[in-house]
Amino acid sequence: MTNKKQFTTIDEYIKTCPEDVQSILETIRQTIRNAAPEAVETISYGIPTFNLNGKYLVYFAAWKNHIALYPIPSGTEAFKKELSQYKGTKGSVHFPFDKPIPYDLVEKIVRFRMSALTDNHFAKM
Numbered sequence: 001m002t003n004k005k006q007f008t009t010i011d012e013y014i015k016t017c018p019e020d021v022q023s024i025l026e027t028i029r030q031t032i033r034n035a036a037p038e039a040v041e042t043i044s045y046g047i048p049t050f051n052l053n054g055k056y057l058v059y060f061a062a063w064k065n066h067i068a069l070y071p072i073p074s075g076t077e078a079f080k081k082e083l084s085q086y087k088g089t090k091g092s093v094h095f096p097f098d099k100p101i102p103y104d105l106v107e108k109i110v111r112f113r114m115s116a117l118t119d120n121h122f123a124k125m
Helices: 010-015 019-035 072-078 103-119
Strands: 040-044 047-052 055-062 066-070 087-089 092-096
Touching (some): 010 040, 010 047, 019 047, 019 055, 019 066, 019 103, 047 103, 072 103
Antiparallel strands (some): 040 047, 055 066, 066 092, 087 092
16 A cells, blocks of 8 residues: 655555545554654654654554554564464564454554663664
C-alpha cells in the first residue's frame, strides 16, 4: 500500500489508503499517542514515525495484506512470546487485515520503547 510518494505528514500518508485501512492506521496512531503523548509525529523512510527526545520510537505502515509495526529489535524481542502468532522480521511485526489488531499489545510495545529510550537501555538505533 505504501508507495514512492514523499509524504510530509502522517495525515497525508493515511489519506492515500483505503477507508477501512485508514481507520486502522488512525487507531494505531491514537494508541501510540496515548502511550507516548510527548512523542513527535513525523515521516521517516516514507512512513509514519514517532520520535521521542529526537530518537526513533516506532514506525508503522500499511501494506497490501497487513499493517506493519516497526519497534526495532528491542521492541520485538521483548514481546517475542506475545508476537509469536504474527509474521514479521527481527525489527517488525505484521498484523494481518483478516485478524483483529492487538491495540493493547501495540500500546505495551510503545510504552516499553518509550521506557527504553528514556532509561537509555535497549535503545538501539
